[in-house]
Amino acid sequence: MLADIYDGKIWKTFPDTSDIPFFTPETADSHLGIMINLDWFQPFESSVYSCGAIYGVICNLPREIRFKKENMLMLGLLPGPSEVKLHKINHYLALIVDELLEFWDGIEIPAAEKNIRLALICCLNDIPAARKLCGHISASVSCHRCYKTANSNGNGNKSNFGGFDDMVDWFVERDLDEHRRNAELWRLCKSEEEIKRHVSSTHVRWSELLRLPYFNPIRYLVIDPMHCLFLGIAHWIIKKLWIDGNKITKQDLEKMEKRAKYIQIPADLGRISNKIATGEGFFRFMADQ
Numbered sequence: 292m293l294a295d296i297y298d299g300k301i302w303k304t305f306p307d308t309s310d311i312p313f314f315t316p317e318t319a320d321s322h323l324g325i326m327i328n329l330d331w332f333q334p335f336e337s338s339v340y341s342c343g344a345i346y347g348v349i350c351n352l353p354r355e356i357r358f359k360k361e362n363m364l365m366l367g368l369l370p371g372p373s374e375v376k377l378h379k380i381n382h383y384l385a386l387i388v389d390e391l392l393e394f395w396d397g398i399e400i401p402a403a404e405k406n407i408r409l410a411l412i413c414c415l416n417d418i419p420a421a422r423k424l425c426g427h428i429s430a431s432v433s434c435h436r437c438y439k440t441a442n443s444n445g446n447g448n449k450s451n452f453g454g455f456d457d458m459v460d461w462f463v464e465r466d467l468d469e470h471r472r473n474a475e476l477w478r479l480c481k482s483e484e485e486i487k488r489h490v491s492s493t494h495v496r497w498s499e500l501l502r503l504p505y506f507n508p509i510r511y512l513v514i515d516p517m518h519c520l521f522l523g524i525a526h527w528i529i530k531k532l533w534i535d536g537n538k539i540t541k542q543d544l545e546k547m548e549k550r551a552k553y554i555q556i557p558a559d560l561g562r563i564s565n566k567i568a569t570g571e572g573f574f575r576f577m578a579d580q
């Protein structure tokens with residue numbers, strides 16, 4: 292059961308330069324792991340004008356105070372009037388990465404009488420921002436974690452990710468070295484045309500984040516819970532696609548309900564409803580359940 296980032300594989304195994312773990316109880320207040328977010332907002336009510344912000348949160352802090360305004364790291368403000376397109380985000384990222392590199396080596400903070408080291412271990416954004424930050428092609432073309440690509444939109448249909456019969460062929464984690472190699476090759480492209488061809492064949496653009504020697508744009512880019520859970524994408528997939536589409540039957544729901552009773556939930560996560568098989572399925576389930 293994963294209750295917080297500390298239960299995850301990255302936190303437990305993130306290596307220091309000498310291959311010993313970077314996050315340990317002894318280094319809890321000197322080796323910081325940060326998660327960054329990029330998003331746009333409208334500062335004015337009566338005109339369309341998008342500003343962007345890149346900010347970080349310190350994962351070492353307990354969840355109750357991690358996201359408080361006073362504990363956020365404001366890393367960059369992106370002026371309007373419109374969202375910065377694709378790889379042009381790199382102009383803003385470059386300055387942030389320069390500082391992250393210094394912090395990876397360690398910076399003496401006199402007030403704390405400590406040498407603080409910091410690693411960027413997680414990017415959490417909506418899908419367009421996520422792709423931009425980490426240099427992946429649009430989510431309507433392919434997955435950034437595995438080799439699944441969308442079916443092309445012939446016959447006027449929208450492109451989609453249907454078709455799981457050939458799963459063994461694509462359900463494989465993307466290769467980090469291959470990603471880094473293709474990103475480097477992107478930098479050698481000499482024209483817009485060449486860039487377009489490179490991105491459609493490799494699905495990769497250069498991102499300044501790749502200058503961080505430890506950064507993995509495939510694993511550290513996560514699916515964000517806000518859009519997936521709180522805005523109802525997961526619920527929509529289960530209800531509309533699986534239940535209404537008869538992929539999950541009443542018997543399956545009953546089996547799931549039986550099994551759910553045996554799940555041990557950490558004390559601070561509340562309780563999970565046990566009415567999976569009632570009504571239309573997942574009766575009155577809240578998004579995060």
Ligand SMILES: [Zn+2]
Pocket residue numbers: 434435436437438439
């Ligand atoms: Zn995938």
